[in-house]
Amino acid sequence: MPSPTTSSPSRVSPTDLALLVYLGAVWGAAFLFFRVASPEIGPLWTAEIRVAIAGLVLALVSGRSALAAARRQPVAFLVVGATFSAIPFSLLAFATLSLPASLASLLMATTPLFTALVSAAWLRQRLAPTVVAGLVLGFGAVVFLLGGSPIEIGPGTVVAVAAGLGAAASYAVAGTFVRRRLGDVAPLDLATGQLVAAALLLLPISLLSGIPPMPSPAAAGSLATMGVVSTAIAWPVYFRILSRTTATAASSSTFLVPMFGIVWGGLILGEHVGPELLAGFALVIVSLVLVLRLPVPRPAAVRVSIGRVVGRSTAAIAALIG
Numbered sequence: 341m342p343s344p345t346t347s348s349p350s351r352v353s354p355t356d357l358a359l360l361v362y363l364g365a366v367w368g369a370a371f372l373f374f375r376v377a378s379p380e381i382g383p384l385w386t387a388e389i390r391v392a393i394a395g396l397v398l399a400l401v402s403g404r405s406a407l408a409a410a411r412r413q414p415v416a417f418l419v420v421g422a423t424f425s426a427i428p429f430s431l432l433a434f435a436t437l438s439l440p441a442s443l444a445s446l447l448m449a450t451t452p453l454f455t456a457l458v459s460a461a462w463l464r465q466r467l468a469p470t471v472v473a474g475l476v477l478g479f480g481a482v483v484f485l486l487g488g489s490p491i492e493i494g495p496g497t498v499v500a501v502a503a504g505l506g507a508a509a510s511y512a513v514a515g516t517f518v519r520r521r522l523g524d525v526a527p528l529d530l531a532t533g534q535l536v537a538a539a540l541l542l543l544p545i546s547l548l549s550g551i552p553p554m555p556s557p558a559a560a561g562s563l564a565t566m567g568v569v570s571t572a573i574a575w576p577v578y579f580r581i582l583s584r585t586t587a588t589a590a591s592s593s594t595f596l597v598p599m600f601g602i603v604w605g606g607l608i609l610g611e612h613v614g615p616e617l618l619a620g621f622a623l624v625i626v627s628l629v630l631v632l633r634l635p636v637p638r639p640a641a642v643r644v645s646i647g648r649v650v651g652r653s654t655a656a657i658a659a660l661i662g
Contacts, residue, residue: 372441387426391538409525431504434500435507438497459519
């Protein structure tokens with residue numbers, strides 16, 4: 341991971357782009373898991389068990405390397421553990437008690453907006469007009485997708501929405517802090533240390549809320565899957581992208597979270613998936629191109645590529661027939 345003073349590349353590689361899509365998929369699924377586990381054992385214990393499982397899994401992989409990194413900067417790891425996991429996971433688990441998973445995931449899409457503002461103020465990063473346009477377009481895309489969700493507006497709803505926005509703001513501060521203070525820590529060590537720190541911070545607070553009941557098989561499965569797939573695997577991936585790009589670019593994966601939340605809802609819960617989903621995906625793709633400054637192929641290059649694919653496919657079919 342480069343030092344915080346080293347300028348980050350302005351574009352992401354195809355590998356990093358694929359990893360961003362992975363993050364959108366598994367973090368989108370996490371909202372479904374929140375909806376299952378949080379009502380049974382409470383928001384605090386949901387967050388605590390999630391980070392404890394993830395921290396244990398990564399500790400078994402990273403071993404002494406993560407411990408040595410944490411010992412060098414214990415306060416910084418505690419700050420990251422609080423702002424990247426303990427606070428936002430608790431707030432999101434609380435928000436999903438009142439909000440549909442799709443609407444809660446929409447609030448996560450504000451993370452790049454918060455991150456861009458925090459980075460501009462803290463790291464003095466100048467936002468290019470195309471990046472600003474991409475951020476606005478991406479947020480507009482998820483609003484378009486999730487607009488009109490039937491939800492009763494009341495004090496509980498307002499508090500839940502505030503909790504979701506608070507989680508997004510916490511992520512923004514955390515990502516910028518990592519770029520500023522922990523730029524020399526390996527992604528796996530950073531993920532392990534901050535998750536263990538989050539588990540330690542949340543444990544006494546969770547105990548004050550009482551001992552949780554025994555979760556049902558569905559809730560237990562949700563906690564295990566969320567802890568391993570959506571956290572233990574996802575956080576090293578995120579920190580790898582953060583080390584190679586900017587905090588705003590890395591956080592742009594949250595533009596994909598609501599749409600994957602809708603996809604998983606359609607596949608798992610049988611919710612209707614209409615043409616607006618395809619339109620939303622198109623808008624998000626355009627926003628990612630702008631935010632991440634992805635190279636756009638020229639029409640001539642696209643025609644040549646299509647011609648090559650068609651030619652190779654035709655040759656392969658002819659060989660099979662022959």
